[in-house]
Amino acid sequence: MPASPTFTRRRSLQAIAAASMAALGALASPAQAQGSFPNKPITIIVPFSAGGTTDILARIMSQGLTAELGQPVVVDNKPGAGGNIGAALAAKAPADGYTLFMGTVGTHAINQALYKKLPYDPVQDFVPLTRVATVPNLLVAHPSQPFKTVKELIAYAKAHPGKVTYGSPGAGASPHVSGELFRSMTGTDLLHVPYKGSAPAMTDLLGNQIAIMFDNLPSAIQHVRSGKLRPIAITTAKRSPELPDVPTIAEAGVPGYEATSWFGLWAPAKTPADVQARLYAAIVKVLKDPAVVKKITEQGGDVVIDTQAGFAAYIKAESAKWGKVVKDSGAQI
Missing domain, CATH: 3.40.190.10 (Periplasmic binding protein-like II)
Structure with missing residues (x-):
C-alpha cells in the first residue's frame, strides 16, 4: 500500500532535520573538543630524581595547575643521562597538551654542546611555554x-x-x-x-x-x-638574600666567575595553539599567585614569567653562551 503524501512529507522533514543536526554536530565537535581541554590528568616529566630543584619546582607547579585546570597534574621522574632520558620521553609524547616537560638550562642549552648526539632536538621537538624560575x-x-x-x-x-x-x-x-x-x-x-x-x-x-x-x-x-x-x-654575580653572609665565587677570589641555573616548562612540538594558550594562561596565573612566589623565594629562587617568543629567544642566547663555556672549559661526556 503506498504511503500517504502526509506521511512521506513527514519522513522527508525528519530526514532533513536529522541531516542538519548531524552537520551542526560535525561543525561543533572540533570546538567542543578544544573547549574541553583538559578532560583527563596531565603529567609533568621531570628528567631528574625526586628531591632536586627541578623536582621541587615541578611539584610546586603541579599543585597550582591542578587547582587552576581542574584536573590532576602529576609529576613523573625519569632521571638519567644528564636529563636526556626524560627529555627524549617528553619529546616523543603525544602533542595533545597532556604531557609537559620541566626542563633546565642543561637539557635545553648545555647538553647539545656536551654530548656528541642527543636523543632529542631541544628546538625542533619542543614548544617553549615559559621559564618558571632562576636560581x-x-x-x-x-x-x-x-x-x-x-x-x-x-x-x-x-x-x-x-x-x-x-x-x-x-x-x-x-x-x-x-x-x-x-x-x-x-x-x-x-x-x-x-x-x-x-x-x-x-x-x-x-x-x-x-x-x-x-x-x-x-x-x-x-x-x-x-x-x-x-x-x-x-655562583651568581650577586649574593643570595637567603644566604646573605655567603660570598659569591667572584668576590671570593675568582673575578669574572658567574653561573645561573634556570628552569622552565615545555610541551611537545605540534601541540595545538589553543591548547598551548590554555596551558600558558594557567601557568602564568599560578606563577603570579603570592603563595607560589613565596614558596619559590623561600627555596632561594626567583620567579620568572616569559612570553613564549621571549622564552624561545632566551634559550637561543643561552645555548650560544653555554656552548662557548663548554668549549673553553674542555668539558666532554
Missing part, C-alpha cells in the same frame, strides 16, 4: 673538609690534584658546568662525579663520600641551614 648554584662542602673559603679550596686542590671530588645532579646539568667553569678558571684538577639527580649526590656529600658539590640552591639550602653542610660560595 643560584651553591658551592658546598662536607664540614670535615680542610677548607672553608674559595681560596683555601683552590690551594688545597692544587696541592692534591685529582683528589678533590665534586658531585653534580648529572653530566650536563648546570651544577656540572658550574664546576667545570670553576676548574678551568682556577686551574685546579677537580674530579667530577655525576649522579642521576641532586638527591643521590647530596646523600653522598652528607656521608662524606664526595668532598664538595655544586648544587642548585633550593636543593642545598636546608642542609646549610641545619649545619650539615658548609657553604663556601654562590
